Amino acid sequence: MLKHLFKLIWNKKKENFLLISEILISFMVIFAVFTLLVYNYQNYKLPAGFDAEDVWSVDLGVMNISKHKDSASVVHENLRNVMKDLHQVKSISFSNGNVPFADNYISMGLTYNKKDIYPDVYSVEDSYKDVLRLTLVSGRWFSPEDNGREKSTIIINEEAKQQLFGSGNAIGKVITQFDDKMKVIGVVENIKGQSDFKVATAGVYQRIDTGRIRGMSQMLVRLAPGMDAAFEGKMYKLIASTIKSTNLEIKHLVDMKADKNKESTIPMIIFFIVAGFLIINVALGIFGVLWYNINKRRAEIGLRRAIGATARSVSIQLVGEALVIATFSLIIGSFFAVQFPLLKVFDLPASVYLQAQFLAILFIYLLVVICALYPGKQAASIYPAVALHEE
Structure with a gap:
């Protein structure tokens, strides 16, 4: 038939x-x-690789800070202390503008054994992992013991590890950026920071130091569940009065993801x-x-x-x-x-x-x-x- x-x-x-x-x-x-x-x-x-629920992204805008590095550190520390007085705030972390679901992208070239990659760069604080609840795959996260080290310490995500080291161990390896040498101390799970429908790209996390602190105009805040517009208005006024900033803006990560x-x-x-x-x-x-x-x-x-x-x-x-x-x-x-x-x-x-x-x-x-x-x-x-x- x-x-x-x-x-x-x-x-x-x-x-x-x-x-x-x-x-x-x-x-x-x-x-x-x-x-x-x-x-x-x-x-x-x-997997998303992080938890965006109850996290707000605060763009601090143009802050009225002198060019002295210590002045920027004082302003950031004052803001941190003021925010901690709010019992609804669970954790805070300053970072560069390259936060999840933002339109800012910062990258740099890294080399290991003649392999070159151009990952996204995240300048973060020690508390960044707790705010976004990142998952550590191997090694450790940043801590005060990284202060004053001869080599800068960095943390890479799984995609960057795959591109540079394949299935090999990444912990303790030294990666170069031009003449700078950076030691890998940890590997974190990939995060989908562009959308739920886009794969994670290679990423590198750098610890904020005094040389880069003036560029940290973004603050991620993890709050207790159920915070409403009334609390957002209260937090906005508190931040604005503390740092004397223009163009201050607060966004919810879940809304940015949507x-x-x-x-x-x-x-x-x-x-x-x-x-x-x-x-x-x-x-x-x-x-x-x-x-x-x-x-x-x-x-x-x-x-x-x-x-x-x-x-x-x-x-x-x-x-x-x-x-x-x-x-x-x-x-x-x-x-x-x-x-x-x-x-x-x-x-x-x-x-x-x-x-x-x-x-x-x-x-x-x-x-x-x-x-x-x-x-x-x-x-x-x-x-x-x-x-x-x-x-």
Whole structure:
């Protein structure tokens, strides 16, 4: 039966060329949709690496500080002491502007054994780990024992470790930045600081020292659960009166994450809507072609019924013909689809393309079956005597 159907469709390949082409184009579009969907879903499933709940990001703006380093340290310390007097504040950490879900990106080139990477740089305090609740994979976090060391100490994330050391041990290794040497003392879990749908990039954490303290215009504050707008207003006034700053701004990390997620999901939704219209057009095209073929083949169907073919067998044949047409399209489409992981198009993991291809094939077969069921049922209801009489 299957061999007969393939032979039947092959003999009518010119008549079915447009339908095969239409299904082929649909497959490639569906393949692209599922590639995007699978990739974003895999990224979404990855752990965030930190806890953004009840954490507020305070942009201190332009602070009225003299150029003396000690003056900046005093201002930061005064602000820290004032904030600690609020019992709702659990922990505080100053940092550079490269905080999670912000639009600031700071990077630098690092080298180890002739391997060069350009990770994101986070200048942080010892309390940074507690504020964001980072997960330490190996080694240790910054502590007062790092004061006055000959070599600067740094902490890297898992992605930076993989790029520089592979599966080897990173603790105690010395990384260079131009002439500066920095010793790795810890490895932390990757954090998704851009959005839930984007993979973590390589990251390096530097401990804030007196040379960089003037640039620490960001403060992360972990609060007790349930803080409302009234407390936010109180905290705003307290900070503004303490540091005499302009452009002071308070944001919630969860709200910043939601905004970043929208930047990723809106293009996906638009893409899905466009693809949805294409799928509807293809479905109508398949439905119309099958309906036309049934009306064109009424005599053939009536003859088959007259010589003993059951309504079910006629319906199965028409659905089978539609599936064979789809199979020709999918064979051609799969040839192009397998080139994506082989050629490393868009540099995505091969598993993403393979899963997307499998889902796209299932989707096309399901679409064809749904579109062929009703015309097949209509064909099965043709009475032999009526069809032959019309002919």
